[in-house]
Amino acid sequence: MDKTRKKKILFVDDENNLLQGLERMLRSKAELWDMDFAASGPEALMKLESNAFDMVVSDMQMPGMDGVQLLNKVKHLYPHVIRFILSGHADREMIIRSVGPTHQFLAKPCDYEILTEAISKAFGLQDFLYNGSATSVVNDASTLPTLPELYQKLRQLLCSPDCTMRSIARVIAQDISMTAQILHLVNSAFFGMPRNIDTIEQAVSLIGVEAINSLILTAGIFKEFTEEQMQEFHIKSIYDHSILTGIYASKITMKLLNDRKTADETMLAGMIHDIGKLFFIENKPELWKQVLSSYETDNRPFHELENKILGTTHAEVGAYILGLWGLSSNIVEAVAFHHEPQKAQCTKVDTVAIVHIANALEHQFSPPFKNKMDYDFLDALDITERLPELEELCEFRS
Numbered sequence: 001m002d003k004t005r006k007k008k009i010l011f012v013d014d015e016n017n018l019l020q021g022l023e024r025m026l027r028s029k030a031e032l033w034d035m036d037f038a039a040s041g042p043e044a045l046m047k048l049e050s051n052a053f054d055m056v057v058s059d060m061q062m063p064g065m066d067g068v069q070l071l072n073k074v075k076h077l078y079p080h081v082i083r084f085i086l087s088g089h090a091d092r093e094m095i096i097r098s099v100g101p102t103h104q105f106l107a108k109p110c111d112y113e114i115l116t117e118a119i120s121k122a123f124g125l126q127d128f129l130y131n132g133s134a135t136s137v138v139n140d141a142s143t144l145p146t147l148p149e150l151y152q153k154l155r156q157l158l159c160s161p162d163c164t165m166r167s168i169a170r171v172i173a174q175d176i177s178m179t180a181q182i183l184h185l186v187n188s189a190f191f192g193m194p195r196n197i198d199t200i201e202q203a204v205s206l207i208g209v210e211a212i213n214s215l216i217l218t219a220g221i222f223k224e225f226t227e228e229q230m231q232e233f234h235i236k237s238i239y240d241h242s243i244l245t246g247i248y249a250s251k252i253t254m255k256l257l258n259d260r261k262t263a264d265e266t267m268l269a270g271m272i273h274d275i276g277k278l279f280f281i282e283n284k285p286e287l288w289k290q291v292l293s294s295y296e297t298d299n300r301p302f303h304e305l306e307n308k309i310l311g312t313t314h315a316e317v318g319a320y321i322l323g324l325w326g327l328s329s330n331i332v333e334a335v336a337f338h339h340e341p342q343k344a345q346c347t348k349v350d351t352v353a354i355v356h357i358a359n360a361l362e363h364q365f366s367p368p369f370k371n372k373m374d375y376d377f378l379d380a381l382d383i384t385e386r387l388p389e390l391e392e393l394c395e396f397r398s
Helices: 016-025 041-050 066-078 090-099 112-129 134-139 149-158 164-174 176-186 200-207 209-222 229-233 235-256 261-272 275-283 285-297 302-310 314-325 329-336 351-364 375-380 384-395
Strands: 007-012 033-036 055-058 082-087 102-106
Touching: 007 041, 016 033, 033 041, 041 055, 041 066, 055 066, 055 112, 066 082, 102 112, 112 314, 134 314, 149 164, 149 209, 164 176, 164 200, 164 209, 176 200, 176 209, 200 209, 209 235, 209 261, 209 275, 229 235, 235 261, 235 275, 235 351, 235 384, 261 329, 261 351, 275 285, 275 314, 285 302, 285 314, 302 314, 314 329, 329 351, 351 375, 351 384, 375 384
Parallel strands: 007 033, 007 055, 055 082, 082 102
Antiparallel strands: none
16 A cells, blocks of 8 residues: 555535535645545445545435445445445434444534544554555454444543533443443452442542443443353453453553553553454454464464464454544554554553553463563563562452
């Protein structure tokens, strides 16, 4: 892929005034993006035949061929193209239909900052991770993990001036099963609370809104699997490892940086760093079994075996998905490089370094996994000598 050329975006909407509005709104990006416009699905497909577009942004509701039908065709014919739905339509069934062929759903009206940031992040991640395998693997998938609805509601609430502990608790309480799961987690040995937590409001006040939100995102992603899949692929072990990695990352951040905002960020990155494994379990279960079987007998690192068998790694695929969800570049980068942190070219202790350490320590506490610590990387950051201190800080006893 030529990363220096201008990106080409095709906007599709049957309302001409909306297309004209988009053209005016995005005129300042003309030096970065080539933009074209189509008034229908069939017209968009004709343009795609003769032009190499990088992204299609389509309205949901259009006569004849709707946005979901169009993006399904785009996915089949041009799997490398990033696919966005931009729509004000609130029909839940339509939104659910859009999940398969759509990388990201943006509500309309969408202001300039939200739209341009979403597009820029998608392109940045495409350039960052594109290797001919990770993107094609995700684009070809029949099922993609999606952001849990409760997580999205909370993110919206947190941006509201009316957000309070009580309003947060009310939103979470609407999902009874998630409420029970969050309270179970907060009261488990994972968090080591000195007293029993009876309500979500208590949990939010004790461990923080961002920590609760990270738990909701993680639990929501994992709950999509059947009991048979849970057993066959030991998904509960992946879940426990993910939760602990996030908790360790938060503790390490406070110890090394004493920064609450970064600790929230590293907790979330740690809790979802293995989302790529869930993608492979859902979409390529037989190949994933081959990776696991090879790991038991081969001394090579896990990500090397993934590259050999899958053509990419769970870290790259997971980061690609998170980037399309619109998560911060720091989190995406930490997920992408949690096995190979030197590729991030870190010059200081940051989210990449902390998630790498937290992941390796948790594996160290859970034999028979092999040691995954990159000591050369830690030496370069001058923190190797602090590992015993961090290990003592994080060691988990149930």
